[in-house]
């Protein structure tokens with residue numbers, strides 16, 4: 395590569411950023427960082443009908459949470475500012491005029507009703523070389539009539555003039571050479587007088603050119619637009635600086651059949667958005683990865699492998715490792731199945747690597763009181779987290795697993811009592827409490843275990859008859875880490891207290 399790459403992520407603020415869009419941003423980012431290039435955030439907001447309040451902020455917040463950083467763009471600034479297309483109106487108009495002057499675009503006055511009529515008369519009607527001469531445009535109307543209509547403020551659009559039977563080649567790093575015949579393309583609208591704004595195609599090409607974009611990395615759904623884009627570069631005479639294309643594979647439903655949609659997430663219970671999102675019009679709420687308890691690094695790692703193959707068995711990658719290993723050549727052409735169970739697996743793995751103090755920060759908000767302020771409680775929290783974290787995938791689970799360390803159980807499930815609570819259980823537990831009370835402390839798990847076992851052996855008690863109800867009175871249910879890990883963390887006084895108070899509660903049942 396002889397020029398420093400410049401790539402852009404160019405979302406339209408039409409709603410929450412879909413997880414597929416996040417993957418596009420990520421691949422652009424990894425590519426830019428891999429080659430020491432620049433990453434630009436451009437907001438493509440020229441379609442005023444589809445504009446959604448709050449979407450731009452949502453996009454920026456999401457990418458910030460994920461650690462996908464930009465060098466230039468909306469909210470970052472840069473030498474090509476403004477980066478919001480609605481603020482670049484005047485720039486586009488100049489280029490539209492140039493195409494018209496060169497005979498490569500023309501004014502069209504057809505009303506929506508007229509177009510509708512054509513469509514109903516002709517099956518598969520397309521505005522192109524075969525039909526344009528029977529339409530209401532500047533190729534047909536006398537020049538003075540065109541000027542008069544424009545001067546009178548009549549609404550018009552500017553359409554690209556596509557010549558039939560020309561070969562268009564899209565060079566795609568992932569897909570190779572894609573060849574199409576221009577006959578299948580229609581004379582797309584490039585600009586509308588109604589709002590003085592260009593359409594996506596024109597704004598996208600002009601900006602990629604002006605912003606010196608070298609690689610266009612985007613979702614496969616944009617591949618059908620690529621021939622028109624190639625043609626526009628040709629019309630403007632910008633072939634020499636035309637970016638290279640890389641169209642990323644689709645994200646597929648978890649069962650591999652069809653494109654992943656928001657409904658799959660609702661149906662199967664996994665987020666398809668990075669952050670919680672409330673639709674400003676319908677008020678509908680959709681949950682995001684952040685609020686569901688995913689770590690940004692886990693989401694990044696998971697997404698990186700959905701469509702890119704490192705060529706090795708390695709699955710866990712830090713961001714730096716991803717940057718080091720990433721290449722567009724190793725992106726696949728076929729769709730990537732969205733295996734959200736794998737996403738959970740990544741979160742589980744990342745949770746295991748987090749320092750306990752950091753996990754405590756995630757768990758803290760679930761507690762009613764502030765545990766940080768109480769040194770003993772905080773120490774206990776750290777120990778409790780360590781004892782349960784290997785079973786947890788999300789911080790919320792961590793909280794559920796450690797909660798019993800802070801609140802002694804006050805009720806016991808009937809089914810557990812039936813199964814574990816025998817005639818002589820109260821006597822055994824009362825004796826156990828005495829044994830424990832006699833120990834200096836319960837800090838050494840093995841020592842505690844030894845003492846309890848020796849006592850059982852000496853008395854001829856079965857271990858199960860003691861340990862099962864013991865767990866029940868400490869935890870409230872037959873769950874939790876190793877019993878002598880629990881007693882170590884609870885400490886001697888609390889352990890003995892829990893035995894005694896449970897005996898009182900159960901006696902009354």
Ligand code: GLU
Nearest residue numbers: 404405406438598612616
């Ligand atoms: N504005 C388009 C989008 O919403 C950009 C497509 C492209 O990257 O060219 O994805």
